[in-house]
Amino acid sequence: MFPLIDQIPDLKTLSDARHPLHALLMEIALEEARAAYAEDEVPVGAVIVSWEKGVIARAHNQREQLQDPTAHAEMLAITQAASALQSWRLEGCALYVTLEPCPMCAGAIVQARLPLVVFGAFDSKAGACQSLYSIPQDPRLNHRAMVVGGVREAECQELLRDFFRQRRRSSRTEPEQKLS
Amino acid sequence: MFPLIDQIPDLKTLSDARHPLHALLMEIALEEARAAYAEDEVPVGAVIVSWEKGVIARAHNQREQLQDPTAHAEMLAITQAASALQSWRLEGCALYVTLEPCPMCAGAIVQARLPLVVFGAFDSKAGACQSLYSIPQDPRLNHRAMVVGGVREAECQELLRDFFRQRRRSSRTEPEQKLS
Numbered sequence: 590m591f592p593l594i595d596q597i598p599d600l601k602t603l604s605d606a607r608h609p610l611h612a613l614l615m616e617i618a619l620e621e622a623r624a625a626y627a628e629d630e631v632p633v634g635a636v637i638v639s640w641e642k643g644v645i646a647r648a649h650n651q652r653e654q655l656q657d658p659t660a661h662a663e664m665l666a667i668t669q670a671a672s673a674l675q676s677w678r679l680e681g682c683a684l685y686v687t688l689e690p691c692p693m694c695a696g697a698i699v700q701a702r703l704p705l706v707v708f709g710a711f712d713s714k715a716g717a718c719q720s721l722y723s724i725p726q727d728p729r730l731n732h733r734a735m736v737v738g739g740v741r742e743a744e745c746q747e748l749l750r751d752f753f754r755q756r757r758r759s760s761r762t763e764p765e766q767k768l769s
Numbered sequence: 770m771f772p773l774i775d776q777i778p779d780l781k782t783l784s785d786a787r788h789p790l791h792a793l794l795m796e797i798a799l800e801e802a803r804a805a806y807a808e809d810e811v812p813v814g815a816v817i818v819s820w821e822k823g824v825i826a827r828a829h830n831q832r833e834q835l836q837d838p839t840a841h842a843e844m845l846a847i848t849q850a851a852s853a854l855q856s857w858r859l860e861g862c863a864l865y866v867t868l869e870p871c872p873m874c875a876g877a878i879v880q881a882r883l884p885l886v887v888f889g890a891f892d893s894k895a896g897a898c899q900s901l902y903s904i905p906q907d908p909r910l911n912h913r914a915m916v917v918g919g920v921r922e923a924e925c926q927e928l929l930r931d932f933f934r935q936r937r938r939s940s941r942t943e944p945e946q947k948l949s
Contacts, residue, residue, distance in 0.1 A: 657848050658857040658881040659839070668837050677838040692904050693880055696873025696897070701838040714911070717876070721909055722902070724872050729901055731894070 597640040597681070603705060604735060611707050611740045614638055614685045617647055618709070619741065621662065622687045622748055625649035632748045635662035635686040637670040637679065637703075645682070646670035662686060663694035667701050678702045687745040689716035689738060695724035699732050707737045709745025777820040777861070783885060784915060791887050791920045794818055794865045797827055798889070799921065801842065802867045802928055805829035812928045815842035815866040817850040817859065817883075825862070826850035842866060843874035847881050858882045867925040869896035869918060875904035879912050887917045889925025 602608060614636055621634025630650045637646040648665035652658060663686050671677050683705035684698060690708065695717035698706055706718060706725055717724045718736045725734035782788060794816055801814025810830045817826040828845035832838060843866050851857050863885035864878060870888065875897035878886055886898060886905055897904045898916045905914035 652857055656855055656857045657851050658859070659844055659848055659851075659877050660857075661880075664839055668839055671837050671839075675836055677832055677836045677840075679838070691876055691880070692897075692902075692910075693873055693876025696871055696876055697839050700841075700871070700873055714909075717872075721907075722872075722904075724902075727901075729894075730872075 600704065600735060603683070603707075604737060606707075606737050606740050611685075611737065614644075614683070615687070615707065615709055615741045615745075617644065618662075618685045618687050619744060619748070621647050621649040622745070625651075625662070626748060626752055628654060630654065632752050633662045633686065633688045635666040635684060637666050637682055637684050639670075639674065639679075639682045641681055642673075645673040659693065661691070661694050663690055664697055667697050667703075671701065680704065683707060685740075687741075688712055688749065689718050689720060691715045692717040692722060692724060695722065698725050698734050699727075699730050702732050703734050705735050705737070707740050709739070709741050710749060711738060711742070780884065780915060783863070783887075784917060786887075786917050786920050791865075791917065794824075794863075795867070795887065795889060795921045795925075797824065798842075798865045798867050799924060799928070801827050801829040802925070805831070805842070806928060806932055808834060810834065812932050813842045813866065813868045815846040815864060817846050817862050817864050819850075819854065819859075819862045821861055822853075825853040839873065841871070841874050843870055844877055847877050847883075851881065860884065863887060865920075867921075868892055868929065869898050869900060871895045872897040872902060872904060875902065878905050878914055879907075879910050882912050883914050885915050885917070887920050889919070889921050890929060891918060891922070 617636045618634040622632040626632035633650045639645050646666040646669035650662045651660045679701040685707045687709040689712040797816045798814040802812040806812035813830045819825050826846040826849035830842045831840045859881040865887045867889040869892040
């Protein structure tokens, strides 16, 4: 369990990607991403912190193990956090995730009323918090989250690159293995 | 369990909202929506049919009961269907849902590689299959689904309207109850 934050941080100061809390909490998300890597899952990790209660959820991508297309790190963390708070409204919380959320996860952020999302690597192919869509920032939806991208970007991205590099390598030695 | 379909229908003929299979399968989704209503949940129901195996999942919105922001009918049905097929790829399947999917659920449709989505009522406030976004049809994402809207639209919509009408009525008699 991450120690409690001394005081609830000002949401405005958190809009700065260089806020020291961001690097600290992203480290836990990175630990989760490394755990995914070790389990041969696409390495994405997520953490949810409640400013009052500390870290209430941490999860990593488990799509292959669970054979569940919804088992992205963010989705598992959101369900875990709601269970911890016994409420579907994750007010006073922030989600940290190593990769920019996809449309599913960005939609779940809106559903959960999360006020803040901090992500590491940008996802030019499916990112829905800036790259392809800006779902949590959409004024037409009934909730908006502040989004901060690029925190520990290089480490988050390198983990993903390395994973796919390894997979391509092992697919060349085992050509029968299906990759996608 | 819905009886097996005699033969796998042609995806092209299913693009017609008047295809008789649509009305039939939407009836099961409507049953689920009525079950949600009876449990005081926003009445949305979903069904997933595999053209080879028949109905493999049926679920309704359980956000309040589970206190889980991700517990929309579609999400529960997708996880159920993947479990039934022991695969996160819902190929050869179709999702029927009484309300146009939101961004989260539309994103999950893409993640699950569902080839066909049929919905009842349009959702002008949060719909992500035509109204606000067209996520399953986005050529930039790594999967596209065919989307058919407006099947048994009036019944699907009326159930929702009636639910919110009742809620407003009971909130007038019990003013302390929080609605949203």
